[in-house]
Amino acid sequence: MPTYEYECEKCGAAFQKFQSMSESALAKCPHCGGPVKRLIGAGAGIIFKGGAGAATERPSCGRDTPCCGRAAPCDTRPCE
Numbered sequence: 001m002p003t004y005e006y007e008c009e010k011c012g013a014a015f016q017k018f019q020s021m022s023e024s025a026l027a028k029c030p031h032c033g034g035p036v037k038r039l040i041g042a043g044a045g046i047i048f049k050g051g052a053g054a055a056t057e058r059p060s061c062g063r064d065t066p067c068c069g070r071a072a073p074c075d076t077r078p079c080e
Contacts, residue, residue, distance in 0.1 A: 010034025 008029035
């Protein structure tokens with residue numbers, strides 16, 4: 001479900017509303033009850049987690065960088 005952005009034409013309050021695409025646009029400001037207009041948002045893009053090639057790269061292990069789910073850096077390479 002998308003998040004829509006609105007702005008009150010009376011008090012100028014800007015707010016967001018998480019609603020389904022089949023729901024009607026809001027008509028009243030939740031702050032003052034004035035009329036609102038739905039703003040054109042930038043939309044949501046695809047978010048990729050990890051770096052480029054994260055699925056094929058081996059994690060870097062060492063004294064400076066923890067790896068393999070460890071909370072602290074390691075002295076050896078248990079990933080191999």
